[in-house]
Amino acid sequence: MPPSQPSPSLYTRISNDLRKRINAGEFSGAPLPSEASLAATYKTSRITVRKGLSELIQEGLIYADRPRGYFVRRRSPMIYRPQHGFGKQPPSPALDRFLAEMTELGREASQTIEVSVVPAPPIVRQRLELEEGELTAVRRRIRLLDGQPYLTNDSYYPYGLVKGSDEIMSPADIPRGANAVLAELGHQQGLTVHEYEWRMPNPAEKARLDITPGTPVTEEILTGYTAAEVPVRCVINCLPGDRIKMVLEIEHTRT
Template sequence: MAVSGRARALYQRIADKLRAQITEGTLGPGDRLPTEAEIAAEWSTTRSTAVQGLKVLVNEGLIVSDRPRGYFVRSRRPMVYRPQGEFRKRPLSPEMDQFLTQMSEEGRGASQHIEVKVDTPSRQVRDRLQLKEGELVVVRRRVRFVDGVPYNINDSHFPLALVQSSEIMNPDDIARGANVVLAELGAEQVRALDEIHVRMPTPEEADRLQLGPGTPVAVHLCTGYTKGGRPVRTVVNVLPGDRHVITYERLRPQIGDALIIRPAIVGDLGTVMELWEHAASWLRERGIDQWQYPPRKERIMANIQAGECWIVEAEGAPVATITVDEHADPDFWSPSESGDLALYVHRMVVRRDVAGLDLGSAMLDWAGQEAVRLGKEYLRLDAWRTNGELQRYYRDRGFTHVRTVEAADRSSGALFQRAANYRRGTGPELTTAPSAATTD
């Protein structure tokens, strides 16, 4: 027999019902709730129990008490707060800084109160600005108002030794922005570290923002650094939870403009094998039997040591590999063909998360350029005999099918070649890095 949970107290059930009505929209922003007497009558209880239930919702920030008028659903019209806007260009009008411009575009009235003071920094500010004990800061304290309501606190802290006698000391808006002033002082911010904490407000914060009970705040700490890594500004933004939506916009890095191809070194053996196994796993998932055997470690190592194995990197991360050599496989290419001037492609692998870049075409074009540099006439390869899709891929990239050879114990053997100077011209550009010394 199941044991039922403890029954909720009556005041909690009163709060539950009213909360549900607010959540479902039966009671909308600004609507007046039933009076304490009406609630008590509906639930056949005392007025004090009704008040208990209402106080639960007050503490949750869902309703406000406006005596003697009663209790009302809190109206919420949050401001969209975008930390990533810090380094965007600002308007030049002193009356229209970044915050005021955003509110004006949304059709809302905005203003701000600014004061400047020299102060002893808190521990969190001192640590972030890497100040010594006793060093002072200049604080630009701002409360920002939207439609007459204090919406957030924006307190910027600067090392006094850096900004004294500058425009930052004036208790007015800086038309061109504090970032520009810092740059003029030789301390341009090029990097920012954002930290977000969620907590209840301090009494001082609640007073500055006129917060009612049950309103948590998000604290956005932003520290700006110069190119040399010196912290020059720490901003403490206090954002009431009922008045803000924090929005971050993230862009996927475009790696196509920053790809290098370099010779693999001995220490890259594991990387090449991982790329191989990554490709083999993808082929297996698609029901293709190609490369369904362990990578031939000794052969890969021999190619690396001979300078024939190459790795493509994006911002230092390996995303592809290709091996090119001058050795015609005797199982496939005839003795007369082996005498031709050709460069042969092996183990071309592209990570699936960058497959959309057409990196394979770029590597084949690069291999063709290598063939020309070495005085070769052809770029050749042997493809898996049963992988028709792969063979179509090579045909689409200018290769001609020479013939298919069925050699004993070999699953490859569909032979392709194209002129060494052929260039498809799709995919990203690859920059060839200089050879590095081979290391263990």
């Protein structure tokens, strides 16, 4: 006869009960009851209630917005396909691929773009094989859906390669894609290396993406190389775990 399992603690029972109620849609569009109200409901202390709520925060099911209270995370993930970076551009000159795809899905898509010339950060300097203090042109974008930031997209280029390009150096969208511009400048990319790291966000990422506590992010680093193995582009994407669903499409060939 298997040994009996110990009864879960009271705060775990509270989190289990709240989880069931959340999954049933009970708190849709409304905050959870206050700590004092939950303490009265479960006949316990606010400290015990807070421990139960902390379990749900760690799961990413709810977040705390003090002093307003606790809220259920709104789930409306964006499908992110890393392999689309070199895909066919949309026919409309007014929309890039991201804006075109999201508009077709009925989402209100927008983005902000900033362009600056900066010394290469260490991670970029390493990927682009630059000397310390060497300059890069960076296009920093925040992409939004329905008014909420969904990802940041920062593209770095050796400044000497792109300083003569009005398109890359302008804070405007490039509907045909910066990769096409690079190719026209004589830097056609033949290989892109993708790196992924899952971690908690730093303060700058929290601010840019309005990330709530307990939300992990995926950092995606893409380095583009020419056929001669010269790195010409380094892109750093930050993808919040509560807003992104990543889909990889891998084509298999028979041998």
